[in-house]
Each structure stands twice: as C-alpha cells, then as structure tokens.
Amino acid sequence: MSDEVLEKVRALLPAIEKRAGTTDEQRRIPDATIRELTGAGVFRMLQPARYGGLEADPVRFYEVVRALAAVCCSTGWVASVLGVHAWQLGLFPQEAQEEVWSEDPDTRISSAYAPVGRLEPVDGGYRLTGRWSFSSGCEHAGWAMLGALVTGAQGRPVDFLTVLVPRSDYRIEDMWDVVGLRGTASNDILVESAFVPAHRVLRNYEQARLKVPGQQINPGPLYRLPFGAVFTCAVTAPVIGAVSGGYASYVTRMKERVRLSLGGGRFTEDPFAQVAIARAASDIDATVLQMDRNLHELYELAAAGDEIPMELRLRTRRDQVRGTERAVAAIDLLFKTAGGNALRRGNPVERAWRDAHAGSVHVANDVERALAMYGRGAFGLTVEDNLV
Numbered sequence: 001m002s003d004e005v006l007e008k009v010r011a012l013l014p015a016i017e018k019r020a021g022t023t024d025e026q027r028r029i030p031d032a033t034i035r036e037l038t039g040a041g042v043f044r045m046l047q048p049a050r051y052g053g054l055e056a057d058p059v060r061f062y063e064v065v066r067a068l069a070a071v072c073c074s075t076g077w078v079a080s081v082l083g084v085h086a087w088q089l090g091l092f093p094q095e096a097q098e099e100v101w102s103e104d105p106d107t108r109i110s111s112a113y114a115p116v117g118r119l120e121p122v123d124g125g126y127r128l129t130g131r132w133s134f135s136s137g138c139e140h141a142g143w144a145m146l147g148a149l150v151t152g153a154q155g156r157p158v159d160f161l162t163v164l165v166p167r168s169d170y171r172i173e174d175m176w177d178v179v180g181l182r183g184t185a186s187n188d189i190l191v192e193s194a195f196v197p198a199h200r201v202l203r204n205y206e207q208a209r210l211k212v213p214g215q216q217i218n219p220g221p222l223y224r225l226p227f228g229a230v231f232t233c234a235v236t237a238p239v240i241g242a243v244s245g246g247y248a249s250y251v252t253r254m255k256e257r258v259r260l261s262l263g264g265g266r267f268t269e270d271p272f273a274q275v276a277i278a279r280a281a282s283d284i285d286a287t288v289l290q291m292d293r294n295l296h297e298l299y300e301l302a303a304a305g306d307e308i309p310m311e312l313r314l315r316t317r318r319d320q321v322r323g324t325e326r327a328v329a330a331i332d333l334l335f336k337t338a339g340g341n342a343l344r345r346g347n348p349v350e351r352a353w354r355d356a357h358a359g360s361v362h363v364a365n366d367v368e369r370a371l372a373m374y375g376r377g378a379f380g381l382t383v384e385d386n387l388v
C-alpha cells in the first residue's frame with residue numbers, strides 16, 4: 001500500500017510544482033494540495049491500522065516526503081510533520097486516539113513541542129495556558145500537540161509533557177513571514193486556561209523509554225520506534241528533498257547551456273560546475289543512504305521484538321543532523337556556481353537554498369548538540385535527551 005501512495009504522489013508532483021510559487025507567496029499550502037495529499041493517503045502512512053492507517057515502513061514514508069519536497073519544500077515539510085503526528089498519536093492512550101479519529105480518520109494534528117506551556121493539576125487532568133510558536137501546517141489541523149511543564153510548589157518544573165488539545169481550545173495567530181519554508185504557515189498557537197483530561201497527556205520520559213500506553217492497542221513495530229528517530233527525520237527528509245530538487249534543476253539548466261553551445265551559442269565549459277555537481281550528488285546520496293539504513297535497522301529490531309540499543313539511537317541522530325548539514329552544504333555549492341540567474345526569486349535553486357537553510361535551524365537539526373551526544377555515548381558516558 002505504501003508503494004501505491006508513492007505512485008499517487010508522483011502523479012501529483014507536476015501540479016504541486018506549478019503551485020510552488022503561489023505557496024511561497026501566499027505563505028500557506030493551497031487547500032487543493034492538502035486535499036490531494038489526503039486522497040493519496042500521505043497523512044495516513046504512519047497512522048495506526050485500527051484507525052484506517054497504513055502503518056507503513058518509515059523508510060517508505062520519508063521517500064514520499066523527499067519526493068514532495070523536491071518540487072515544493074513547504075509542501076514536503078507540512079506533509080512530513082503532520083504525517084509524523086499521526087504516528088505520535090498512536091503512542092497516546094486509546095481514549096485520546098478515539099477522540100481524534102473515531103468520527104474522521106483524516107483528522108490532522110499539528111505541534112509545537114517547546115515546553116512553554118504551564119500545566120496546573122486539577123481533578124481529572126490539568127489546566128493549560130501558554131503561547132507556542134512555529135506550529136507548521138496548524139491551519140490544516142483539527143488538533144495540536146503542545147509541550148508543557150508541570151511546576152511544583154517552588155515553581156520549579158517537575159514534569160515535561162506533550163498534551164493534546166482540540167482546535168476549539170486554542171486560537172491561531174498569523175505570525176509567519178520569513179525567508180524560507182514560507183508556505184508552511186508555521187504560526188503561533190494560543191491557549192488560555194483550557195482543560196486537558198489525563199488521557200490526553202503523554203509523558204516525555206515514557207517516549208524516551210519506549211514504554212507508552214498506545215502500544216497496548218497498537219502493538220506493531222512502528223510504535224516501538226524512538227521518537228528521537230522518527231520525529232527528527234521528519235525535519236531532515238524535506239531538507240534533503242528540497243536540495244535534491246535544486247540539484248535536478250541545476251543539472252537541467254547546465255545541460256541546456258551545453259546544448260546551446262553545441263548549436264553555436266556562446267558557452268565556456270565550466271569545470272568548477274562539473275566538480276560542484278559531483279560533490280553535491282555525493283552528499284545527497286550519502287544523506288539518503290544513511291537515513292534509510294538507520295531507519296531500516298530500527299524497524300527490523302522493533303519487528304523482531306528486540307531491544308533498540310542506545311548506540312543505534314545515537315548513530316541515527318548523528319547521521320540525521322549530518323544529513324541536514326551535508327544537504328545545506330550541497331545547495332550552497334550549487335548556488336555559488338549557478339551564476340546570476342540563481343538570484344532571481346522563484347528560481348528552483350534559489351528557493352531550495354532558502355528552504356534548506358530555514359529547515360536547518362530547527363532544534364532537531366542542531367548539529368553540535370547531536371554530535372556531542374554521540375561523542376558522549378562513544379566514550380561510555382550517560383546520554384539523557386528527549387531527542388534520542
């Protein structure tokens with residue numbers, strides 16, 4: 001079934017590519033694109049089968065994401081993060097999953113994980129207040145997953161939670177006017193004293209320990225994978241896809257220049273451009289190969305019911321951030337050698353350059369932090385982080 005989704009998405013790519021400029025200018029994904037992705041099954045790829053999902057191998061999901069991002073990174077980014085939230089909801093208690101999907105299995109969820117919300121314990125749950133930024137695709141979602149802290153008597157944090165909130169309990173403020181990933185509409189979410197029942201809460205340490213309530217009803221291997229692997233790949237795969245698309249556009253343009261020169265036009269062969277595409281192609285291939293390898297190994301261990309070693313979790317994060325770093329380096333190299341035409345707004349290379357750099361500043365793409373964790377693990381030191 002996941003291969004069918006990819007086939008359907010490939011048929012949609014020409015239309016999505018034509019809308020890329022409009023998506024960028026209007027700072028949102030067109031409703032037509034969201035309908036097409038929904039119809040193709042993209043948002044259900046990581047959704048539990050009991051709620052109409054495909055429970056697809058994550059390698060296949062990120063292949064779809066890269067294909068979308070190659071023609072429109074904003075579309076690939078929103079498809080990626082909203083698709084991953086369907087996976088994360090599968091980790092919540094059954095009652096929460098029923099609330100979201102029982103009436104409409106196509107209901108989507110956005111997120112803003114920064115622990116800026118404040119939770120006050122009350123009978124049956126919590127009272128939530130806060131303001132969150134950077135909730136990609138929030139206007140296309142009916143629910144939101146938000147990061148929040150429970151504070152003790154001294155005002156100090158005692159617990160870090162992800163809470164699930166319906167659209168009726170928050171408002172969206174349009175704050176997204178940026179240089180890259182403009183179409184993601186990653187706007188602010190505001191909550192004022194909303195009640196959150198206990199079943200709509202997921203403790204982050206439970207995610208890190210791979211012991212979550214949703215596994216009781218979703219026993220498949222997909223829901224035994226580390227959040228630190230599945231989510232972080234969701235913000236690297238679109239960057240890789242965007243750079244792949246920029247690379248393809250660059251090669252096409254250079255081929256056209258060569259063709260014109262052979263027909264009598266003026267063109268001086270540029271060996272630096274030839275070296276640039278070789279380096280960029282190698283870096284793009286390396287990122288895809290490492291990401292797919294790590295996700296495949298994680299999935300195989302989960303399917304066998306084996307423990308997922310910390311060494312593999314750390315390696316996955318190492319390669320994920322290096323994947324983003326390599327992709328950005330590749331598009332920088334292409335941008336520098338593409339000539340003055342690359343400066344024109346709307347140019348695929350220019351847009352890929354902006355989008356890749358924008359994606360690289362996401363906290364999950366913090367290279368130094370992730371590499372330091374890998375180094376600690378390699379030296380036998382304890383690593384404690386929610387994104388591993």
